[in-house]
Amino acid sequence: MAGAINQPVTSILYEKNMKTIILAGGVGGAKLVDGMAQIVPAQDLTVIVNTGDDFEHLGLKICPDIDTVIYTLADVANPDTGWGREHESWRTISEVEKLGGAAWFRLGDVDLATHLVRSQLLAEGQSLTEATQHLCHHLDITINVLPMSDQPAPTYIASEDDLLPFQNWFVERRWEPVVEEVRLPENVKTTPQIAAALEKADLVLIAPSNPFVSIDPILNVYPIRPMIADLPKLVLAVSPIIGGEAVKGPAAKMMRELGTEASAAAVADHYGDLLDVFVYDTQDPGPLNISQLNEFQTDTLMRDKKDRGRLAREILDYSLELLQS
Numbered sequence: 502m503a504g505a506i507n508q509p510v511t512s513i514l515y516e517k518n519m520k521t522i523i524l525a526g527g528v529g530g531a532k533l534v535d536g537m538a539q540i541v542p543a544q545d546l547t548v549i550v551n552t553g554d555d556f557e558h559l560g561l562k563i564c565p566d567i568d569t570v571i572y573t574l575a576d577v578a579n580p581d582t583g584w585g586r587e588h589e590s591w592r593t594i595s596e597v598e599k600l601g602g603a604a605w606f607r608l609g610d611v612d613l614a615t616h617l618v619r620s621q622l623l624a625e626g627q628s629l630t631e632a633t634q635h636l637c638h639h640l641d642i643t644i645n646v647l648p649m650s651d652q653p654a655p656t657y658i659a660s661e662d663d664l665l666p667f668q669n670w671f672v673e674r675r676w677e678p679v680v681e682e683v684r685l686p687e688n689v690k691t692t693p694q695i696a697a698a699l700e701k702a703d704l705v706l707i708a709p710s711n712p713f714v715s716i717d718p719i720l721n722v723y724p725i726r727p728m729i730a731d732l733p734k735l736v737l738a739v740s741p742i743i744g745g746e747a748v749k750g751p752a753a754k755m756m757r758e759l760g761t762e763a764s765a766a767a768v769a770d771h772y773g774d775l776l777d778v779f780v781y782d783t784q785d786p787g788p789l790n791i792s793q794l795n796e797f798q799t800d801t802l803m804r805d806k807k808d809r810g811r812l813a814r815e816i817l818d819y820s821l822e823l824l825q826s
């Protein structure tokens with residue numbers, strides 16, 4: 502799409518006051534959010550984050566996907582794991598283990614500060630949205646990071662063995678038990694902040710996060726899916742599957758266990774007619790030729806910060822060209 506627009510994409514977005522929303526889960530989602538934040542003016546960018554992975558651990562409220570997004574944006578994320586903090590130490594969790602506490606979920610010493618402050622704010626009566634705004638403010642994050650709901654909305658994995666809370670399946674059991682079904686809670690409502698952001702959105706981007714346990718939990722929160730489907734906006738998704746495998750995490754394994762092939766095409770199929778545009782990697786076979794779906798193939802692997810900005814810019818260039826055609 503290079504050369505289609507001579508003006509830099511940032512200034513076009515700014516002039517048009519275009520509002521972009523990203524739906525994001527863990528590490529892949531956070532990387533694309535970071536890329537978008539390099540280009541979209543902060544006041545025009547909102548991230549809706551999965552909280553289906555949230556749980557209470559050692560008496561603290563843990564929100565892994567919110568923290569992955571905000572640590573990535575603040576440039577303090579652990580570069581090796583993608584989650585948790587850089588330059589981390591583990592003295593507290595080692596002592597927890599020594600004292601017979603639950604140490605299977607590893608909270609680092611620096612990361613712990615986030616869980617302490619968030620838990621305290623929630624105990625004082627703040628909503629999760631307010632507590633997240635507080636953390637963003639103190640980490641100098643200016644884009645709008647919103648949890649999908651202020652209500653608890655835990656994801657469960659029905660596996661061959663048992664019905665497991667998400668983190669017990671993902672971390673404690675290393676996503677080994679075969680997945681039979683992902684169980685999402687009923688009657689969870691979104692926040693007024695998200696409803697207002699969706700009303701005004703021009704572009705909705707589904708990040709390359711796990712469709713089943715990162716994105717579906719967001720779409721399951723009422724009325725996020727119908728608002729995305731019904732309002733006149735361009736809806737795009739980026740495939741988390743590259744060359745038939747997940748870049749990170751269990752997406753490909755889950756697809757196979759849930760009875761579909763692990764492919765970019767199957768991801769497009771999963772989102773169905775919610776999408777106007779599907780972005781997938783040049784390593785994957787194309788064209789997909791799905792009716793009513795525009796497809797954009799490019800290098801979607803985000804190896805470093807520069808790649809994140811490059812992918813975001815390509816997606817925005819493509820979207821602007823489509824909107825102008």
Ligand code: FO1
Pocket residue numbers: 526527528554563564565566568569584585605606607608609612668671672
């Ligand atoms: N993932 C792990 O695989 N092992 C851990 O011990 C672990 C600890 C942890 C602590 C804080 C945090 O925010 C995330 C943490 N994660 C850990 C990652 C996280 O649970 C998952 O990657 C996400 O829930 C999936 O998106």
